[in-house]
Amino acid sequence: GYGRFGLNYNSDAVFNESQIDMRMRINIDGSVETDSGITFGGRIRLQYDENTVSDNDSDGLVSNDRAGAQLSPAMLYATGFGVRVEVGNANTAYDSVALMYNSEIGYLDRGFGDPNGNYFSFNSTPYGSEEINRMGLFVSYSAGGFNGRISLVDPDQTGAVIDEEELSLSVDYAFGQATVAAAYVDNAAGVENAQALFLGAEYAISDAANIGLLYFDYDEDLDANDSVRVTLYGNYTMDAITFKGYVATDDQDGLANDTAYGLGVDYDLGGARLSGDIHRSYAEETIAGLGVRFDF
Amino acid sequence: GYGRFGLNYNSDAVFNESQIDMRMRINIDGSVETDSGITFGGRIRLQYDENTVSDNDSDGLVSNDRAGAQLSPAMLYATGFGVRVEVGNANTAYDSVALMYNSEIGYLDRGFGDPNGNYFSFNSTPYGSEEINRMGLFVSYSAGGFNGRISLVDPDQTGAVIDEEELSLSVDYAFGQATVAAAYVDNAAGVENAQALFLGAEYAISDAANIGLLYFDYDEDLDANDSVRVTLYGNYTMDAITFKGYVATDDQDGLANDTAYGLGVDYDLGGARLSGDIHRSYAEETIAGLGVRFDF
Amino acid sequence: GYGRFGLNYNSDAVFNESQIDMRMRINIDGSVETDSGITFGGRIRLQYDENTVSDNDSDGLVSNDRAGAQLSPAMLYATGFGVRVEVGNANTAYDSVALMYNSEIGYLDRGFGDPNGNYFSFNSTPYGSEEINRMGLFVSYSAGGFNGRISLVDPDQTGAVIDEEELSLSVDYAFGQATVAAAYVDNAAGVENAQALFLGAEYAISDAANIGLLYFDYDEDLDANDSVRVTLYGNYTMDAITFKGYVATDDQDGLANDTAYGLGVDYDLGGARLSGDIHRSYAEETIAGLGVRFDF
Incomplete structure (x- = not known):
């Protein structure tokens, strides 16, 4: 798991412009390796974020709402011989592709070069009311620098609610100083005809410097949500x-x-990092942060 | 804890006949052994099952309901010199007797030869609204092949709600190739005058084969729920x-x-098992499953 | 964490005078020590108490309420060179001062010589609806027998709700056979102008005997809540x-x-203790308990 905390500033915040931001995440894992070489295991995530209602009732008021750490649904997996299969609160092919989040900065790992649109991923908190009976499947294969993935998420496997299954595919390949990646998702987040395409490439100029280019195309029936986003990023150590x-x-x-x-x-503390970030958003807000991130 | 996942088929399902079924269970234990030889400890269970509402509100609608892993109430215990005492979300004598569940099959450990009627047991999820103030007590004694148990569960120890305390008793004894067991419960699950009796015997024909016979008699004031169930089972490796x-x-x-x-x-994977099961129910449904079960 | 269970008696209970009392507490911690000598970490607490609603809805009825173990909000910390900084569900200076709870007795660690008034502390269960966006800060410094602390808790850091920030300070010092302590809190528990002052001293008469005197002065705008409490206590082994x-x-x-x-x-079981306690309350109730407490 990990922890992170720091100050966060938003020039256009309705109330306090500066707030303390924190998260603690603990992955509760269990696994067993069988004689056949296949490992079976599972994960439930325990997470707390500040300013989050964890136990909300139906009245739309804050009365009786409460806020504590939350437990995710479980993901179970089997892995061996380069193949990994996940069931339940599974990862998705689209969300798991290489490079996609590499433009993120700061102790909150954020940025406006992130993927646009909505799509499923491992859910860190309980499923919401529209996805109580959600079931995901994920298969990946890795060999050398190559990774390929396919995933299917049914937002309601009981079939009582009419909905669409999200299908996604992704591949990435690292060779020498370069990494390339591509991903596609259909019925993204269970929305019919919502589609997203991702293409990305990163190149290590030297041991100390990387540069990357990302292309995201999100398209759905409601044209107002359509967007093509292109992100150029780099880092130097x-x-x-x-x-x-x-x-x-x-x-x-x-x-x-x-x-x-x-x-x-980022300043490396040798087991943790102190990070500062400053952004200009599409809404012309100035957003800045300074904090610590540590993994345990 | 353990994990299990697989496909489940029910010929008479209202919606999807085939669904993926999964559970992840983690027992969170703590204990200390004292100089006197008595060990004190406790357990809280963390569990996720698919298609389960974990955080339900009172409006009878799905709005704001959520689904994640759930935490049980705690059980505390003291054990030493063959005696074990449990307090809180305690096991019960009736539910803990040997043989009772030995006719179960498949990765879901299920079958229609299981006990009839309702009775208390260790609660894997939070107590429901009728049992918020539930308190259980359990004492067992083991010596050689003998086990005896007594338990008492008060569904509301505050006394604010009028209810009945469940009392149960059980004994089992293993000698040579045979095991015999008997259990009785009164005011089962807190229902006044609900009684259940269990008698069972199992015999190991050889190292590879077992056969067993179970007798369950459940009786309550509402005659429509009464039933006598007799189960014959066997297995061969x-x-x-x-x-x-x-x-x-x-x-x-x-x-x-x-x-x-x-x-x-069952196919033994050396640390996990692949299991298939097919049943014909009392309601003449065909129910089948194929999946994996692993313990960690 | 720890566990405790036992019998509790209250002469003036509305329903059952005698009930079983239990708690299981598990601190889920994670931490990492950096090369710079600073340790970063965090804690989420998992706790179950009997007779406690853990998942309450807004209808004021018990329908759909549930009771299981509960998760606290997280506290994150950084510590090194005698300084400790906590963020989030932080401890508070007032609650953390030495001696304050030393008059407590029994397996429940309770007594009527405890601090009067309300004030913030590490929250073992989820925040309530008035504190969903609560954020605390705590800094302590230790050197030799000296400890100093300062803390600030904002019940709603988003600023959407008008409220007061609780500020508290405390110091304590142990020298030879004596310990002295002082603490002060303003806007205690977020109540405007609620103030509490604590002064305490303890003296070790011998290796086997201690005696202490505590002074608590709680004062708020609503005079009916004002109180000065003085506690004299001692123990002998x-x-x-x-x-x-x-x-x-x-x-x-x-x-x-x-x-x-x-x-x-208290009777020391070598890793656990058996404790009995009997009290006469300010309300002239007789309260007694007998139980076990063990740490793991």
Whole structure:
């Protein structure tokens, strides 16, 4: 698991512009390796984020709402010989592809060059009311620098609710100093005809410097949500300090500005990192953060 | 804990006949051994089952309901010198007796030769609204092949709600190739005058084969729920494969058929098992499953 | 964590005078030590108490309420060189001061010489509806026998709800056979102008005997809640047996009696303790308990 905490600033916040942001995540895992070489296991995630209602009732008021750490649904898996199968609260092919989140910066690992649109992924908190009977399947295969994945998520496997199954596919390949990746998702997040395509490439200029280019195309029946986003990012490491930056463009209707960008600095504490980040959003907000992230 | 997942088929399902079934169970234990030789400890269970609402509100609608892993109430215990005392979310004498569940088959460990009626047991999920203030006590004594148990569960120890305390007793004894067991419960599951009696015997014909006979008599004021169930079961192991089967009869009013039966096959994966099961229920449904079960 | 269970008696209980009382507490911790000598970590607490609703809805009825173990919000910390910083569900300076709870007796660690008034502390269960967006900060410094602490808790850091931040300070110092402590809290528990002051001293008469005196002054705008409480306590150990006692006076309006007292006996089981306690409350109730407490 990991922990992170720090200060977060948003120039356009309705109430306090500066707040403390924190998360603690603990993965509760169990597994057994069989004589046949196949490992079976499972995971339930325990997570707390600040300012989050964990136990909400139906009245739309805050009365009796409560806030504590939350438990995810479980994911079970079998793995061996380069193949991994996941069932339940499974990862998805689209969300698991390489490079997709590499433009993120700061102790919150965020940025406006992230994927657009909605799609399923491992759910860190309980399923919401529309997905109580959700069931996911995921299969991946790895060999050398190659990874391929396919996943299917049925938001309601009982069939009582009419809905669409999300299907996604992804591949990535690392060779020498380069990594390339592609992913596709249909009926994204269970929305009929919602589709997203991702293409990405990263190149290691040297041991200390990387540069990458990401392309996201999200398309659904409701045109107002359509967007093509292109993200260029890079990072450079000098001793304990890593500089990071990105610039992203998005053609979605209604954005105040079709360009967003951000700069970040990480300082390696030898087992943790101190990170600062500052962004200009599509809504022309200034967003900044300074905090610590540690893994245990 | 353990994990299990697989396909489940029910010929008479209202919606999807085939669904994926899964559970992940983790027992969170803590204990300390004192200088006096007595060990004190406790357990809280963390469990996720698919298609389960974990956080339900009071409006009878699915709005705001959520589904994640759930935490049980705690059980505390003291054990030493053959005696074990449990307090809180305690096991019960009736539910803990030997043989009672030995006719179960498949990765879901199920069958129609299981005990009839309702009775208390360790609760894997939070207590329901009728049992918020439930308190159980359990004492067992073991010596050689003998086990004796007594338990008491008060569904509301505050006394604010009028209810009945469940009392249960059980004994079992293993000698040579035979095991015999008997159990009795009064005010079963807190229902006044609900009583259940269990008698069972199992015999190991050889290292590879077992046969057993179970008798369950459940009786309460509402005669429609009364039933006498008799279960005959057996299993036979050849190398990594174990064949299992049972046939059960139940005289409860209103059953479409008073006989149910099932066949199962386990394949030992050396730390996990692949299991298939097929049943014909009292309601003349065909129920089948194929999946994996692993313990960690 | 720890477990405790036993019998509890209250002469004035509305329903059952005698009930079984139990708690299981497990601290789920994670931490990492960095090369710089600073340790980063976090804690989420898992706890079950009997007779507690864990999942309550908004209808004011027990329908659909449930009771299981509960998860706290998370606390994250950084510690090194005698300094400790906590964020989130942080401890507070007032609650963490030495001596404050030293008059407690019995397996439930309770007594009527405990602090008066309300104030924030590490929350073992989810925040309630008034504190969903609560955020705490805590800094302590230790050197030799000295400890100093300061904490700030904002019941709603989003600023959407008008409320007061609780500020508290505390110091304690152990030298030779004596320990002295002082603590102060303003806007206690987020109540404007609610203030509490604590002064305490303890003296070890010998290896086997201690005596202490505590002074608590709680003051808020609503005078009916004001109280000055003074507690005198002592304990004496003979082999495995420790005798404990306290007498406390409280000048709050409306108390049936301004004096309360209690006697307790602990028997050391070598890794656990068997404890009995009996009290006379300010309401002239007789309260008694007998049970076991063990840490793991």
